[in-house]
Amino acid sequence: MIDLLDLVTMPWNWLVEPLQYGFLRQAIWVSAFVGLVCAVLSCYVTLKGWSLMGDAVSHAVVPGVVVSYALGIPFAIGAFAFGFGATVAIGYIKSKTRLKEDAVIGVVFTGFFAFGLVLVTKIPSNIDLFHILFGNVLGISQQDIIQTVIAGTITLAVILLRRKDLLLFCFDPNHAKAIGLNTQLMYYTLLSVLALTIVTALQTAGIILVVAMLVTPGAIAYLLTDRFDRMLMISVAASVTSCVLGTYFSYHFDISTGGSIVVLLTLFFVAAMIFAPKYGIFAQQFQQRANKKQLNEVASTH
């Protein structure tokens, strides 16, 4: 009897006990919100093949954060400006040189990032580089929460309203052009929401891990379904669950929040990769064996 009761109360306490602390309640809902925003965008990032672009933008925001603090403006503005600026620079350099895109991205984002490091060591500010790099949702300030929520809400609104055009742009930009739509605008819309999402996730995951939040949920969902609507739902479910549970783990075991969120996401990914009903490793092997058997049967009847 006691054991059974324990089985119920222990997880209950595990979940409820942290909620008495205001900062933790806050951290949980903020990271759940960030998880939602990242998950929605990650479907587009996965389908468009923009993971490296996401990595680039996340690193490129560093100088923006430093400059914002130096000028006394909200960090989101500077971060967005530099993140978006990096993507424009990438597009420009790619069109003007004979370099392949991955080389251009590599040069630009490390350049921006290095510039940020230089600034952070030279401009006097109270920025903790560690927090920018690895996130600090447990110690997030009210001001930062406001900025996170604003950036995230704009992102969600833009994607929601333009979701069909953005999906068409990812799938068949030529057709979009052929029916007279402005693909240039779509390209920059997707880039700006990418930069905005990174601004949203900056405080939670940190710039090193934000790319995981931008790619992994979409990748998990892509392995599990053939329909975009379902892909969105699965992506959101995996991402929000990881963010909430990750924050709990971070509290209970005293580990890095961003780290535990991304480890959880990665575990979900590994599970999906192995057990996905159609595209999982097991399913594919099973299918191959079934095909072989069928072939053998056909061969033996002849």
Next chain:
Amino acid sequence: MTMTASPLNITVDNISVTYSNAKLALYNASCTVMPGAITALVGPNGCGKSTLFTSIMGFLQPSQGKIRVGGLPVQKAQKQQLMAYVPQSDEVDWNFPVSVFDVVMMGRYGYMNFFRTPSQKDRRIVMESLERVAMADFRNHQIGELSGGQKKRAFLARALAQAGKVILLDEPFTGVDVKTEKKIIDLLLQIRDEGHTILVSTHDLASISTFCDRTILLNKTVLATGTTEEVFTEDNLTLTFGGLPASSLRQMTSNRTHSAEVEA
């Protein structure tokens, strides 16, 4: 649908295209794609066929010359939904999580509001287009689950749903068996008879004389243009394909015409 308006032509006036590596892809190309006919755009690999094709579609800005569709600049024609495009198979990401119905609905986006909410009419036209290419039963399939011919038909349905007056098809017969090819050809002939102008980019010389009214031979510039019969002379083919022995080409094409006649 207003199919009563007269078919549109495409005029290509002195087009030259140079790529950024200073390679000349196309120079002084001029030709007219006749209204209400099926025209083949033919030439060997690297002849500038896809360059001309993508210039007509407005995906590429020529460094010189102009292109008009029904007298309008390409972009204007596109805004008025006059031009539909059926892409080459290897240009499409077949793993993309969209259904056949979704793809055909994309043909209607140009008619929809800012949020792309399909109306009852859009849905009806999509279903009609799917039925025309006999793909209605497959509407809920993810596009990667289709066979080569079904994939082609799905994208043809999108062009039909768009109701463009001019339809451009890029290599429509690659990865398609002969039977399916015939089905697609029959469909193209029907569409032509309803007043569409059709331009087919192809390297499949054998099939051209079975369904293309006109042919444009291309190798860096327009070498010959006219009815397929006029254009398919030994001299022209030698001129265009250079290295290939023209006699074998003629044999290929005449065999094909022959078998088609027997079938018909």
